[in-house]
Amino acid sequence: xxxxxxxxLGDATDITVKGLEIVRRCSRVYLEAYxxxxxxxKGALEEFYGRELLLADRDMVEQEADGxxxxxxxxxxxxxxxxxxxxxxxxxxxxxxxxxxxxEYRVVHNASIMSxxxxxxxxxxxxxETVSIVFWTDTxxxxxxxxxxxxxxDMGMHTLCLLDLLxxxxxxxxxxxxxxxxxxxxxxxxxxxxxxxxxxxxxxQAIRAGTLRELASCDLGGPLHSVIVTGHLHPLEVDMLxxxxxxxxxxxxxxxxDGSTCVS
Amino acid sequence: xxxxxxxxLGDATDITVKGLEIVRRCSRVYLEAYxxxxxxxKGALEEFYGRELLLADRDMVEQEADGxxxxxxxxxxxxxxxxxxxxxxxxxxxxxxxxxxxxEYRVVHNASIMSxxxxxxxxxxxxxETVSIVFWTDTxxxxxxxxxxxxxxDMGMHTLCLLDLLxxxxxxxxxxxxxxxxxxxxxxxxxxxxxxxxxxxxxxQAIRAGTLRELASCDLGGPLHSVIVTGHLHPLEVDMLxxxxxxxxxxxxxxxxDGSTCVS
Numbered sequence: 001x002x003x004x005x006x007x008x009l010g011d012a013t014d015i016t017v018k019g020l021e022i023v024r025r026c027s028r029v030y031l032e033a034y035x036x037x038x039x040x041x042k043g044a045l046e047e048f049y050g051r052e053l054l055l056a057d058r059d060m061v062e063q064e065a066d067g068x069x070x071x072x073x074x075x076x077x078x079x080x081x082x083x084x085x086x087x088x089x090x091x092x093x094x095x096x097x098x099x100x101x102x103x104e105y106r107v108v109h110n111a112s113i114m115s116x117x118x119x120x121x122x123x124x125x126x127x128x129e130t131v132s133i134v135f136w137t138d139t140x141x142x143x144x145x146x147x148x149x150x151x152x153x154d155m156g157m158h159t160l161c162l163l164d165l166l167x168x169x170x171x172x173x174x175x176x177x178x179x180x181x182x183x184x185x186x187x188x189x190x191x192x193x194x195x196x197x198x199x200x201x202x203x204x205q206a207i208r209a210g211t212l213r214e215l216a217s218c219d220l221g222g223p224l225h226s227v228i229v230t231g232h233l234h235p236l237e238v239d240m241l242x243x244x245x246x247x248x249x250x251x252x253x254x255x256x257x258d259g260s261t262c263v264s
Numbered sequence: 265x266x267x268x269x270x271x272x273l274g275d276a277t278d279i280t281v282k283g284l285e286i287v288r289r290c291s292r293v294y295l296e297a298y299x300x301x302x303x304x305x306k307g308a309l310e311e312f313y314g315r316e317l318l319l320a321d322r323d324m325v326e327q328e329a330d331g332x333x334x335x336x337x338x339x340x341x342x343x344x345x346x347x348x349x350x351x352x353x354x355x356x357x358x359x360x361x362x363x364x365x366x367x368e369y370r371v372v373h374n375a376s377i378m379s380x381x382x383x384x385x386x387x388x389x390x391x392x393e394t395v396s397i398v399f400w401t402d403t404x405x406x407x408x409x410x411x412x413x414x415x416x417x418d419m420g421m422h423t424l425c426l427l428d429l430l431x432x433x434x435x436x437x438x439x440x441x442x443x444x445x446x447x448x449x450x451x452x453x454x455x456x457x458x459x460x461x462x463x464x465x466x467x468x469q470a471i472r473a474g475t476l477r478e479l480a481s482c483d484l485g486g487p488l489h490s491v492i493v494t495g496h497l498h499p500l501e502v503d504m505l506x507x508x509x510x511x512x513x514x515x516x517x518x519x520x521x522d523g524s525t526c527v528s
Contacts, residue, residue: 086379115348115375131389239356
């Protein structure tokens with residue numbers, strides 16, 4: 001059996017009891033380490049789980065999947081994924097390879113950034129298409145996400161913008177770890193109410209609501225970051241966002257999309 | 265401290281290790297019991313958690329919130345929610361009351377149906393607005409969800425349709441437990457590729473992909489059910505959906521939105 005197990009978003013203790021029990025009895029345990037990260041490293045996970053973890057980078061998952069699936073028809077193999085195994089990144093390829101090889105699989109779900117962003121008070125129902133915003137380089141500055149945000153906003157929908165992690169974790173690229181911060185993504189868009197979220201689910205998570213301009217000048221700390229560009233705001237959503245503004249001036253800026261100021 | 269703790273989607277062991285540790289040391293533990301349900305009852309949760317659970321129905325949360333928050337400024341109180349505390353249903357009201365009363369709060373995230381539906385292989389990025397479809401009565405047959413599904417499909421987006429649970433759990437209405445099944449919701453829409461999901465994350469979860477017509481005649485068993493009306497299908501999404509079709513005829517029906525048949 002191949003188990004795809006979500007680790008959630010915070011630290012080692014965010015694994016579910018079900019997931020932990022499976023990890024402890026599998027013959028091999030892989031840690032997917034290229035799309036996201038927890039606030040703790042491999043060592044802390046190994047200590048808490050009581051198991052050695054085999055790091056699976058992108059190359060291994062894409063080119064050496066047979067090694068991961070080896071003997072999974074007669075023994076149990078776990079593949080650990082930060083967040084949910086089918087959240088921001090899906091692992092359809094691995095699942096399809098397993099099924100083709102006659103190997104059964106099971107998914108142990110956990111929190112994903114795709115739903116955990118609801119903690120800022122914006123209704124998940126009211127989100128449109130999610131967009132990815134990558135780290136701009138001198139020669140690569142993709143802007144297609146603008147159109148999607150605009151389309152969502154035209155319908156009054158919120159947009160979750162996931163900012164990429166260009167970190168050194170398991171990458172065979174000798175490049176300093178860097179990541180796109182909420183401030184950077186915010187700087188490239190307009191003067192609308194948005195929410196910056198960093199390290200959602202972790203002890204030191206940071207959430208800040210305000211205009212994009214305000215957000216661009218605030219430092220939410222280390223990765224991972226995401227930004228929500230709001231659409232139409234329900235009064236209850238505004239009340240919640242107020243919890244994450246910085247002082248009275250921040251409160252002022254929270255208006256509904258039609259321009260009427262929300263008075264508390 | 266008020267802890268809002270997600271229980272995930274399956275059984276008692278789907279709570280996170282972090283959540284379980286908090287439940288075991290809180291002075292009072294409430295179980296929100298009106299928006300969703302696990303596959304096990306309150307007794308099984310109490311046995312596994314080793315704690316007595318106080319059922320919180322909608323009336324209590326809305327009208328007696330002060331009772332839930334009592335002494336939460338000087339002791340720890342847990343409020344357990346199936347799925348994620350800010351998933352399909354938010355608990356903004358309770359959070360705002362707590363903050364107003366000077367009580368700190370923390371969220372322990374878990375899997376939500378809003379992201380766990382990714383297990384069928386459809387990319388969460390490509391979902392538009394989520395809709396709720398309620399159980400129709402003789403006099404109440406709301407159809408507004410059609411417009412939202414149509415709007416999403418026009419843009420090539422998938423739509424997650426959450427079907428309501430009209431169950432007896434903690435409801436002070438003497439009515440037999442009934443719930444809208446995937447088949448019923450499917451019957452009211454068209455001949456498009458969709459996915460019916462039941463009890464996602466549970467041992468006996470059922471996922472079936474096919475046309476709405478095919479889905480309308482298949483029984484996915486007990487609650488909770490949801491339906492995804494697909495938009496534009498990526499070839500990898502089609503490959504994944506094929507895992508959930510019923511035999512060769514089911515495979516035939518999986519086409520991309522532009523009408524071209526996907527050959528496996």
